[in-house]
Amino acid sequence: MPITGENLIGAAARRGEGESFRAVEAATGNSLEPAFASATAADVERACALAAEAFDTYRETSLDDRARFLEAVADAIVAIGDELIVRCMAESGLPRARLEGERGRTVGQLKMFAGVVRDGGFLEARVDPAQPERKPLPRPDLRLRQIAVGPVAVFGASNFPLAFSVAGGDTASALAAGCPVVAKAHPAHPGTSELVGRAVQAAVKQCGLPEGVFSLLMDSGISVGQALVADPRIAAVGFTGSRRGGVALMQAAASRPVPIPVYAEMSSVNPVVLLPAALEARGRDIGRAFVGSLTLGSGQFCTNPGLILAVEGAGLDGFLEAASAALTETQAATMLTPGIHKAYCAGVAALESNPAVTTLARGLAGGTHQGQAALFATTAEAFLADHALAEEVFGAASLVVRCPDLATIRAVLERLEGQLTAALHLDEADHDAARALLPVLERRVGRILVNGFGTGVEVGHAMVHGGPYPATSDGRTTSVGSLAIHRFLRPVSYQDLPASLLPAALRDDNPLKLWRRQDGKLAAPSA
Ligand SMILES: NC(=O)C1=CN([C@@H]2O[C@H](COP(=O)(O)OP(=O)(O)OC[C@H]3O[C@@H](n4cnc5c(N)ncnc54)[C@H](O)[C@@H]3O)[C@@H](O)[C@H]2O)C=CC1
Ligand SMILES: O=C(O)CCC(=O)C(=O)O
Incomplete structure (x- = not known):
């Protein structure tokens, strides 16, 4: 053609x-x-x-x-x-x-x-x-x-x-x-x-x-x-x-x-919460899987994991070591447009030059139009003090927020704008901590997922790819x-219309064989 x-x-x-x-x-x-x-x-x-x-x-x-x-x-x-x-x-x-x-x-x-x-x-x-x-x-x-x-x-x-x-x-x-x-x-x-x-x-x-x-x-x-x-x-x-x-x-x-x-x-930064038992048991594995999701499609997914929240400790150290090692070996990849590449480089440069932010790792450098992956870290205190740190950098860049305790993770989540997704990495011993975070996450995001990352949205009947503003303009x-x-639909009510004027969907003989709410009760079409 x-x-x-x-x-x-x-x-x-x-x-x-x-x-x-x-x-x-x-x-x-x-x-x-x-x-x-x-x-x-x-x-x-x-x-x-x-x-x-x-x-x-x-x-x-x-x-x-x-x-x-x-x-x-x-x-x-x-x-x-x-x-x-x-x-x-x-x-x-x-x-x-x-x-x-x-x-x-x-x-x-x-x-x-x-x-x-x-x-x-x-x-x-x-x-x-x-x-x-x-x-x-x-x-x-x-x-x-x-x-x-x-x-x-x-x-x-x-x-x-x-x-x-x-x-x-x-x-x-x-x-x-x-x-x-x-x-x-x-x-x-x-x-x-x-x-x-x-x-x-x-x-x-x-x-x-x-x-x-x-x-x-x-x-x-x-x-x-x-x-x-x-x-x-x-x-x-x-x-x-x-x-x-x-x-x-x-x-x-x-x-x-x-x-x-x-x-x-x-826009969305899609927070990922690493809970303590999961981090301790398999922090390194999570770190490697995280880099896979972060760098998918050169990070150009609105579901990209742009923010990691975890309590400081040996588990988080293991995660960061493995993630940094994997990221260091990541090839730079062509970005969608020169404009998007430029915006990515500007976002990364702003994080690099922020005194409250440490650069943990950079991916391999690439050609003129290729995005070089980046992993940064900051403290919860600095994150809460600087709104700019919560903004999306569209591309393969992510910021780890080191938190002193679970209460601080909750406080950071409370301060976030609306998001498309949030991911929890957890083991059974983390269930109580996760349960405490769920009400905050439900208020903040459209999709909550466990032991995975939000990239790669399933097209199905129970999917929500949405979330409160500014993830979307209408979180409903x-x-x-x-x-x-x-x-793209709007309800219309028909009061006392003669049968011959009713749309087929609403006629007594139900020619479309629809399931309908008859006097409030869901009724199967008769055979
Ligand atoms: N959240 C997400 O899913 C995505 C976010 N982005 C972000 O957007 C940036 C630029 O990427 P683009 O794809 O060019 O997005 P864009 O928002 O600039 O453009 C998307 C479309 O909207 C139109 N448009 C933009 N502003 C308009 C306006 N004021 N009035 C009328 N039409 C307008 C454009 O012509 C284009 O067709 C990226 O660097 C990234 O930060 C890009 C793609 C997806
Ligand atoms: O992760 C996906 O499959 C979809 C992501 C998306 O909607 C986007 O990047 O605009």
Whole structure:
């Protein structure tokens, strides 16, 4: 499939008339062909108009038709073949095996949502039949279902160019909910974005859906994203990226005449608590496993373990020795963009020059665009006194906070901002200590895990990839897993509607065979 540098607006492919830009090969910094041209305000207008036009038809597609569409998108992505992987490797600097895995995750995610749609449970159908004889007042007939919120703007992430990008989790969950998507390509991987966008466009056509179900807009800057979020037809936003970018979109959305929700996944340092018995028994093993997670993908995961909390002692010393030894041998790896590399180097330099911070180890030095891993340590006292030490350094850098006791670990956790994950390393003798920390962790994070690290999010039904601000803009939800569909749904109640006007999900004969809440009780569909 040739990459043309065009915007995909409904069924059309159109060269933008905005600023021209090229993708950059992450490993070399060289420009890649072809030139892309940023979309204009008229392109944004057209994509949003088509999305609004498609909305009522698309949201009422049968569950089976919508599921088949999601499966068609998955198949079309696979059908691109190796060209997708090769282009994505060049644009992101990520290795083949990682991107092949990520393609599998992207396709699996679309198929999972196809299953969620077919199941119909996300409609949360409820029926409270009328009670005309109720005293002192009769009860009306009340029925409820969830409907799609409207067209969704999706901003692809730089660090997951497939699974969190054009046809990633935000797009899959919005399409599953019945929302058309206008995607804004990340300027770090426009070629990858176009290839995937063309696959979605082809699936829309193949399934006979209205063309406005999907559009893809290019931009080297931020004006297309700003115009998209401001467009009155856009009803919600999905975003993964920097705190600055996410907050800017939250502000843009909140200052519209009609504000809309922004589901932004932003920054997180993902505290890892090493409890005493586990540290003493296997501190060295934990240290080696930690370095594996820290340096995965050059540390460019929002779930990266950026903060380690432990009580001082021989166990922590063993952990630090093993972690430092492993880190010292870690190869530097190409980072996603020169900008991200520069931000990483600045973050590391700030820690190195902080008098309250000790550099424990650095990985092997690398080329111009490669991130050199780093491990730092500080005291709890210094950490609590300096807010900057709790900020995310995006890349393979982590800070160990030496604590005098468990109460101090708890105090540090209490002071942290909202996080995506927290990990506890524990043995049985640590259970009481862990139990005491759980209430704090539940208040601070979206996912609590034991004897592991948060990198590598499982795409499933019980996953929460979210957390209180600033991990995300809305801690009540998730951007990974089937629950993500609820971000793009809204309940509607139908009171005393004649049977012929009711949506199929709420009719007495239950033609969709849904599990429904009948007078408050979950009821199976009759055979
Ligand atoms: N928490 C996470 O998962 C991630 C965090 N990051 C952080 O973000 C930094 C920069 O990476 P990027 O991927 O470029 O993130 P970014 O937040 O700068 O950009 C992400 C997307 O949002 C758009 N955007 C950014 N600011 C905007 C604004 N004010 N108005 C409209 N659109 C806007 C960009 O054009 C891009 O499409 C990294 O150094 C890292 O610190 C990056 C990737 C993932
Ligand atoms: O760890 C993962 O699998 C996903 C991480 C993520 O969401 C991110 O880095 O943006």
